[in-house]
Amino acid sequence: MKAKNLLRYAILFPAAILAFCLNSQGQTTTINNDKIRVGNGSETSINARGNMQQPFYQMGSYWFKLTYSSLPLNASFAVGGDGSNDWNLNGTQLHDPLMTNHSINTSGFNYNSGSSGTGTGVVVSTGELTFGGVVLQAEHTYELLPNNSFVKIKVKMTNISAVSADNVRVWVGTRDDWVGTTDRPTKQRGNLVDGSFQQISDASTRSAAVRVTSHSEGVLFYTDTDKANSIVNSCCTWSNITNQNPSTSTVTHSNDGSYGFYVRLDNLAPGQSDEFTWFYAAGSIGELDGIIGDVAQASGSISEITCSSAQFRAQAILSGTGYMMVVPAGSAAPTATEIAAGTDYGDVTVAYADNVTMTGGVAHDFEIESLNHSSSYTVYFVLENSGDGFSEIDVVSFNSGAPAAVNISTTGVSTCDGEDGMATANVTGGTAPFYFEWSTEESTAGISEKSPGTYGVEVTDSGGCPAVSASAEIGIDDTTLPTVIARDVTLNLDESGAAVLTAEMVDDGSFDDCGIGGMGVSKSNFNCTDLGENNVTFEVTDIAGNSAQEVIIVTVADDRLPVAMVEDITLVLDENGLATLDAATADAGSTDNCSIVHREIDLTDYTCADLGTHMATLTLVDASDNTTEVSFNVNVVDQTAPAATFADSPAIYLDAEGMAAPNQEALIAALTDNCGITSTHFDIESFDCTQAGMRTLQFTAEDGSGNAATFVTQVMVADTIKPSFNLNTIQVAI
Numbered sequence: 122m123k124a125k126n127l128l129r130y131a132i133l134f135p136a137a138i139l140a141f142c143l144n145s146q147g148q149t150t151t152i153n154n155d156k157i158r159v160g161n162g163s164e165t166s167i168n169a170r171g172n173m174q175q176p177f178y179q180m181g182s183y184w185f186k187l188t189y190s191s192l193p194l195n196a197s198f199a200v201g202g203d204g205s206n207d208w209n210l211n212g213t214q215l216h217d218p219l220m221t222n223h224s225i226n227t228s229g230f231n232y233n234s235g236s237s238g239t240g241t242g243v244v245v246s247t248g249e250l251t252f253g254g255v256v257l258q259a260e261h262t263y264e265l266l267p268n269n270s271f272v273k274i275k276v277k278m279t280n281i282s283a284v285s286a287d288n289v290r291v292w293v294g295t296r297d298d299w300v301g302t303t304d305r306p307t308k309q310r311g312n313l314v315d316g317s318f319q320q321i322s323d324a325s326t327r328s329a330a331v332r333v334t335s336h337s338e339g340v341l342f343y344t345d346t347d348k349a350n351s352i353v354n355s356c357c358t359w360s361n362i363t364n365q366n367p368s369t370s371t372v373t374h375s376n377d378g379s380y381g382f383y384v385r386l387d388n389l390a391p392g393q394s395d396e397f398t399w400f401y402a403a404g405s406i407g408e409l410d411g412i413i414g415d416v417a418q419a420s421g422s423i424s425e426i427t428c429s430s431a432q433f434r435a436q437a438i439l440s441g442t443g444y445m446m447v448v449p450a451g452s453a454a455p456t457a458t459e460i461a462a463g464t465d466y467g468d469v470t471v472a473y474a475d476n477v478t479m480t481g482g483v484a485h486d487f488e489i490e491s492l493n494h495s496s497s498y499t500v501y502f503v504l505e506n507s508g509d510g511f512s513e514i515d516v517v518s519f520n521s522g523a524p525a526a527v528n529i530s531t532t533g534v535s536t537c538d539g540e541d542g543m544a545t546a547n548v549t550g551g552t553a554p555f556y557f558e559w560s561t562e563e564s565t566a567g568i569s570e571k572s573p574g575t576y577g578v579e580v581t582d583s584g585g586c587p588a589v590s591a592s593a594e595i596g597i598d599d600t601t602l603p604t605v606i607a608r609d610v611t612l613n614l615d616e617s618g619a620a621v622l623t624a625e626m627v628d629d630g631s632f633d634d635c636g637i638g639g640m641g642v643s644k645s646n647f648n649c650t651d652l653g654e655n656n657v658t659f660e661v662t663d664i665a666g667n668s669a670q671e672v673i674i675v676t677v678a679d680d681r682l683p684v685a686m687v688e689d690i691t692l693v694l695d696e697n698g699l700a701t702l703d704a705a706t707a708d709a710g711s712t713d714n715c716s717i718v719h720r721e722i723d724l725t726d727y728t729c730a731d732l733g734t735h736m737a738t739l740t741l742v743d744a745s746d747n748t749t750e751v752s753f754n755v756n757v758v759d760q761t762a763p764a765a766t767f768a769d770s771p772a773i774y775l776d777a778e779g780m781a782a783p784n785q786e787a788l789i790a791a792l793t794d795n796c797g798i799t800s801t802h803f804d805i806e807s808f809d810c811t812q813a814g815m816r817t818l819q820f821t822a823e824d825g826s827g828n829a830a831t832f833v834t835q836v837m838v839a840d841t842i843k844p845s846f847n848l849n850t851i852q853v854a855i
Contacts (some may be wrong), residue, residue: 149163150166150238152166152241159177159263160173162184162239167246167263170196170218176272180405187403198289198290200257200288200289201286207385215252216359220247221250222248231451243497247259247260257279261275270403275396278394279393285388292381292384297357298333298379300338306334307374310330311331313329313343323372324368328382329382331381335406338409339404339409341416344382344398344399346398351383352383353372357377361379391530426521427521427586428522428524428582429490430585433489434486441507447499448499450499451499454501463476493521494522495524497520498518502515502516527549528593529576531544536598537634537635542570543569548580553583555580556580559577575592599663599664602667603633603661604632604661606628606629607628610622610673622642624640624641628661639661641660644675655676656674686709686711687709698729701725701727702722703722711741727755738753761828763794763829772836773808779809780808781838783805783836795824803820804821
């Protein structure tokens with residue numbers, strides 16, 4: 122026979138506290154192994170109350186929800202009051218409370234490759250719950266392994282206050298059930314007996330399990346603690362569970378309803394803890410009995426876990442050789458032959474291996490050694506029987522222990538130099554007994570008769586964990602406020618427009634009867650927006666934490682001159698012989714540590730009379746009236762050439778001698794320049810009879826800045842003088 126039922130063993134997950142941290146991957150953490158999923162698939166599986174979001178199970182390619190609507194699971198806590206009866210509603214009750222200082226540790230969670238946020242492994246939620254003067258730390262450890270159809274949850278409650286927490290109670294469950302596709306599943310109270318669910322016969326029998334079934338699927342709600350008792354009731358408020366005495370709860374409920382269990386924990390002195398483990402399993406109705414058997418096995422075969430060791434219990438129906446191998450979680454699975462060899466295989470380094478001759482029906486405890494603390498491991502076990510060969514391989518996982526967590530509670534002394542302070546190291550997690558080494562060289566859990574100051578302790582446990590350290594201050598029973606003596610301060614802004622105020626600049630001799638522990642100012646950084654007087658609070662705190670304040674005036678000043686930047690400027694006169702220079706044009710990038718509010722130059726308007734180079738001055742003024750003057754050259758130039766217009770139909774008339782010179786007044790209708798003409802001339806100075814007719818004539822005009830222009834026209838050279846002649850007298854004889 123090679124059936125898996127040859128082997129009967131289970132797993133107990135670690136009781137060590139992991140160091141809490143935020144998800145270092147900065148992503149949604151969804152517990153999902155393609156059989157069980159916690160949450161809708163796109164949300165973090167554990168909410169701010171430390172509870173699981175709505176659970177789902179997968180059948181085929183579909184996910185089916187396991188609570189009504191989108192409801193998460195519920196939890197309640199209670200502390201105090203008369204606890205003489207096992208079940209009671211006394212003291213302070215918190216229902217689905219938001220925890221303070223809540224954090225989620227995903228260091229033991231393995232994200233699926235290529236899938237955003239989903240995976241398997243361990244997720245630890247921790248936070249604090251306050252019940253009047255009692256503060257409990259609630260630690261919920263959720264573990265889902267590959268191929269498992271159940272989530273394992275460990276709830277650990279630790280008293281971190283200075284007073285005892287009595288009558289501690291926890292409820293877990295759902296206010297409104299739903300299984301797969303029905304809102305009316307059947308709920309049965311019972312227990313797990315020999316790996317199977319067995320319904321209780323009457324309500325008074327203690328029940329640690331609830332089986333919830335429809336025609337297609339089912340849920341197992343189970344805890345392995347004998348401090349628990351299950352409850353089923355009607356829908357749809359959580360108070361139907363928390364207000365129901367388990368001993369009078371109905372055994373079966375076949376309508377829309379609620380279910381859960383109630384756990385009465387131990388009374389907790391300061392620093393003490395109590396815990397229990399529960400399971401949430403789901404699957405198709407045909408698989409449910411097998412899943413229940415897996416849960417039964419998973420509730421007890423790994424035990425006595427420390428940082429470096431654990432105990433693994435295996436039991437087989439047949440006799441043979443049992444082989445056990447421990448490898449780091451996530452390693453490639455070994456074959457039966459590789460497990461029997463007990464050596465490294467492929468890329469896997471075996472953490473521990475052992476084998477023993479086993480008698481059918483007799484459990485054997487394997488002592489696992491040489492583990493690393495705070496690590497996840499997988500145990501593979503196979504039985505070799507001479508007649509049947511190797512059985513199927515069974516797999517269980519666990520986490521090795523983590524170093525203990527230590528916090529120190531202190532009480533103050535009555536005087537500044539008294540010696541009646543006490544400090545106590547409170548240890549959670551780890552493996553007792555613990556060994557203490559204080560900075561005072563004392564080796565007890567608590568020290569006393571101490572003066573104010575810092576005291577440290579190093580704690581070593583008995584489970585091979587690394588030592589852990591903590592320190593705390595023993596304070597002073599002092600209610601006298603410090604005497605504050607302060608002075609007003611003037612700050613000058615630097616070249617970047619900034620100034621820094623320190624408490625030492627303000628303090629003018631403050632003192633305290635027990636000593637000053639610290640000083641501070643309400644505002645330390647100043648800039649240009651703070652120019653002028655500013656009210657600042659100066660606070661003095663003594664070593665006992667008493668504080669006193671005084672408001673002082675901080676005057677922020679700016680005594681830095683603007684930094685002027687100019688360049689010589691060439692200013693071109695316009696067509697009217699005018700030019701204007703403004704301050705913005707003259708400024709070539711001047712700066713100030715705050716801001717320049719005014720710019721001015723002494724010479725702004727220029728004419729033709731100003732041609733040449735002149736000295737001008739730029740004046741800069743900042744918001745604090747700091748003024749800078751700088752001089753620069755202004756070169757005034759005229760670049761406009763003269764303009765001329767010829768007369769209509771210009772003509773030149775030859776004189777009686779057949780000669781003529783161009784006449785500017787006759788030929789030029791208009792001649793202008795912005796600053797005036799200094800010279801003119803024609804390219805032809807004279808004409809004679811040989812040039813009569815249409816001729817090309819050029820006229821050139823030049824101003825005083827050397828700007829010249831030439832104008833061309835066609836001119837008629839005309840001869841308008843008639844010929845003259847004299848008649849001779851001729852005498853004719855008749």
